[in-house]
Amino acid sequence: MSVAEASKSGTRNMNANNEWEKVNQTKKPKKCKKTVGNYFSNGSQLGDIIAAMVKEQDFSAYCRDDFEIAESWFLDMANHPADGAYLNDNEYMKERLILALTYSANCKDGCKLQATINEWLSTKDHCQLEGVTCNNFNKISEMKMGFKGLSGNFTMFGMKSLQELNLSWNDLSSTCTVAGESPNVNEIDLSHNMLADFVGGQLLTNLDKLYLHHNEFTGKFIITWKDFPPSLKILHLGKNKLRGFTNGGKYLKNLEFLSFSLNQFSGEFIITAKDFPTSLKTLSLRYNKITSFRNGGDILKNLLTLDLEQNDFSGNLIITQKDFPTSIYSLYLNGNKLTGFSNGGEVLKNLLILELANNKFAHNFVVTAKNIPTSIERIGLGGNKLTGFIDGGKILTNLEHLSLQRNLFTDDLTITPNNFPQTLKSLHLHRNKLERIIDAGKFLTKLESLDLSENSFQGDMLITVDHFPSSLKGLLFDSNSGLTKIDADDDAVLSLDYITVRNIASIEVGQELCSRSSSGSLDIYPSNVCS
Numbered sequence: 288m289s290v291a292e293a294s295k296s297g298t299r300n301m302n303a304n305n306e307w308e309k310v311n312q313t314k315k316p317k318k319c320k321k322t323v324g325n326y327f328s329n330g331s332q333l334g335d336i337i338a339a340m341v342k343e344q345d346f347s348a349y350c351r352d353d354f355e356i357a358e359s360w361f362l363d364m365a366n367h368p369a370d371g372a373y374l375n376d377n378e379y380m381k382e383r384l385i386l387a388l389t390y391s392a393n394c395k396d397g398c399k400l401q402a403t404i405n406e407w408l409s410t411k412d413h414c415q416l417e418g419v420t421c422n423n424f425n426k427i428s429e430m431k432m433g434f435k436g437l438s439g440n441f442t443m444f445g446m447k448s449l450q451e452l453n454l455s456w457n458d459l460s461s462t463c464t465v466a467g468e469s470p471n472v473n474e475i476d477l478s479h480n481m482l483a484d485f486v487g488g489q490l491l492t493n494l495d496k497l498y499l500h501h502n503e504f505t506g507k508f509i510i511t512w513k514d515f516p517p518s519l520k521i522l523h524l525g526k527n528k529l530r531g532f533t534n535g536g537k538y539l540k541n542l543e544f545l546s547f548s549l550n551q552f553s554g555e556f557i558i559t560a561k562d563f564p565t566s567l568k569t570l571s572l573r574y575n576k577i578t579s580f581r582n583g584g585d586i587l588k589n590l591l592t593l594d595l596e597q598n599d600f601s602g603n604l605i606i607t608q609k610d611f612p613t614s615i616y617s618l619y620l621n622g623n624k625l626t627g628f629s630n631g632g633e634v635l636k637n638l639l640i641l642e643l644a645n646n647k648f649a650h651n652f653v654v655t656a657k658n659i660p661t662s663i664e665r666i667g668l669g670g671n672k673l674t675g676f677i678d679g680g681k682i683l684t685n686l687e688h689l690s691l692q693r694n695l696f697t698d699d700l701t702i703t704p705n706n707f708p709q710t711l712k713s714l715h716l717h718r719n720k721l722e723r724i725i726d727a728g729k730f731l732t733k734l735e736s737l738d739l740s741e742n743s744f745q746g747d748m749l750i751t752v753d754h755f756p757s758s759l760k761g762l763l764f765d766s767n768s769g770l771t772k773i774d775a776d777d778d779a780v781l782s783l784d785y786i787t788v789r790n791i792a793s794i795e796v797g798q799e800l801c802s803r804s805s806s807g808s809l810d811i812y813p814s815n816v817c818s
Contacts, residue, residue, distance in 0.1 A: 333362050336380050344444050344467035349392050357387035360408045378447060382427050383413050385444045393437040393459070400435050422448055433457065433476075441482075442466050443475075445490065455479050455498070465490050477502070478523070488514045500525035500546065507531030510538045517541060525549050525571070536564045536586075546571040548594070558582040565589060573597055573619070584608045584634075592617040596642070603627030606634045613637065621645050621667060632660045632682075639663065644690065645670035653677045661685065669693050669715065680708045680730075690715040692738070701725040709733065717741050717763070728753045728779075740765040740787075750775035759783050766790040775799050785810040 337358060340346075346354060361384045374380065390407040394400045400407060400417060407416060414421035420429035426448035437457040445467020451474045459480040465487035472491050479501040488494065494516050504527040511534065515522075519539050524532075525548035535542065542564045553576040563570075567587050572580075573596040580595065590612045601624035611618075616637050620628075621644040628643060638660045648671040655678070659666075665688040668676075673694040679686065686708045696719040703726070707714075711731050716724075717740035724739065734756040744767040755762070759780050764770065765787050773788060774797025783803075788794050789812055796804075801817035803809035811817060 329362075331362070332374065333380065336377055337361065337384065340381060340384065340444070340467075346442070346466070349388065349442065353392040354388065356391040356408075357384060360387055378426060381444075382446055382448075385446060386413050386416065386419070386427075388442075388444070389437075393439050393441060394435075395438050397458075398436040398438070400432070400437075424448070429453075440464070441477075443469070445469050447471065450474070452476070460503075462486055468492070486514055488516050491516050491518075493518050495519065496521040498523045500527070500548075502527055504529055507533055510534040512538050515539060520544065522546075533562050536560050536562050539566075540564050541566055543568045545569070547575065548573040550575055552577055553599075555579045555581055558586045560586050563587065568592065570594070579610075581610055584610050584612050587612045588614060590614055592619075594619040595623070596620065597622035599623065600625055603629055606630040608634050611635065616640065618642070621670075629658050632656050632658050635660050637662060640665045642667040643671075644668060647671065648673055651675035651677050654679045654682045656682050659683065664688065666690070675706075677706055680704045680706050683708050684710065686710055687712045689713070691719070692716060693718040695719065696721055697743075699723045699725055702727045702730050704730050707731060712736065714738070717765075723754075725754055728755050728757065731756045731758075733758055735759060736761045738763040740767070742767055743769060745769035747772040748774075750779045752776065752779045755780050757781060760785075762786045764788050764791070768792070770794055772797060773800065783809055785812065787812040788816060789813055 387408060390400065413419055414425055418430060418432040419427060422428040427446055428448055429451045430449065431453040433453050433455040435457060437454060437459055439459065440461050441454065441459045441463045443452065443463065443465045446469050448471060449469050450471050452472065453476040455476045456479040459477065459482055461482065462484040463477055463482055463486070468490045470492050472494055474496040475494065476498040478498045482499065482502040483504055485499060489512060495518060497519060500523045504524065506529065508524060508529050508531065515538060517538060517540055519542055521544040522542060523546045525546045527550055529547060529550040530552060532547065536559065543566055545567055548571045552572065556572060556577045556579070558581065563586055565586060565588050567590055569592040570587070570590060571594040573594045575598055577595065577598040578600060583590065584607065591614060593615055596619045600620065604620070604625050604627065606629065611634055613634060614637060615635055617640040618635065618638060619642045621642045623646055625643065625646040626648060631638065632655065639662060641663055644667040648668065650673065652668060652673050652675070659682060661682055661684055663683055664685055666686065667690040669690045669692040671694055673691065674696060676691060680703065687710055689711055692715045696716065698721070700721050702724070707730065709730055709732060711734050713736040714734060715738045717738045719742055721739065721742040722744060727734065728751065735758055737759060740763045744764065746769065748770055757780060760782055762780065762783060764773065768791060770788070770791050772795040777799055786800065786809065788796065794816060796811060796816045800809065800811060804811045804817050
């Protein structure tokens, strides 16, 4: 079969490469004439494949010129003996036609696949093309074409063997249309484009993960059964311009991860059974302008992580069972304007991580069983205006990590078992105004990391067993400009792996620490202080 026999018009008789260049280089491109919804085969086997695809799948998103380029190249494959092994494999040939359509329609000015035009519109085995991975049966299993400068609307045609599609960091715009069944696709990444719509996802019956963050979706994001399959477990919609979300609870009953970070939600965020599925385990709402979170406790019975970082919560946040699920084990409220946190101990009995940094807590942070759950393992209180931490040792019997950096602790910090739990493994106190730490060696017997950088330590510092735990592995004194010398008793901090004294002019490190450094048992930063 020759190209002339296969063609219906003079357009098809042109060399595919030259035609592509002609269309691509036109200064004033013709108005896009959409591909018609039918196709009459010329009677050849390849013509029948095109006709079947047009009948089965939606080609309307393609301009006729782009379609004819791919069509002409595809029909010409019969002239190449090298293709003989594949001509009778209809699924392989369909995949090859799909790749040609993708190239002709989406690889325009600035496309980084242009250098390989002779491969994309040639008879080269498509499993060898850039960004294409095939399985053991020579069928496409992955298409990874991120950062390639692809542009325009994108149509995803059905491919039976495809499992993963990654078109992130391109210039795809407006709409991504799913035009055919791809029953094995489980992951699609369309992030970092300019898409505003996703259509036809019902054909992706096993899709687990859909990444649509960093696009141009606006207003209310509406879930429909035609566009989003019920199989979805992960839906990432961060960094768009969304203000609402509806029908998620109705159609996405298996969804576990949902992100709306960096959008335009504001005011009350109200959870309803219609909009949010009970299956959710992670909900990210960080970097919006939300002032309250309502009805989550009634609906989100399986929620484990709730991220409300950088919103507009203010005053005393009262945790209620109606609004906050008792199942939560991670709650992020950093970067708001909170002055209090109440009833958490009564409601959030499974909470392990509580992040309250960069709020407006002031004076003493008093821990009570009513407000802070005893289950807590990590609490972040950095970036507030605290001067004390009270009764933590009594209540927080499982606490391992405590962050109090960038607060207003001054003078001596005396460690007592009432205030600081003996379970602590890390304690961050950098950027306060401390001059001494007292009795940490007596009570914090499991502490491994202690950060005292950017405080007000003065003169000579001697590390002793009473004040510094023998369990310590890392000790930071960076940017304590008043320090002149640091050393340790020979029986103190014997498990220490490293100590830092960076950004301290003319600091002297004593004989004991330098001896350990010379033997290789201790790293000191900067490394030249013992030379």
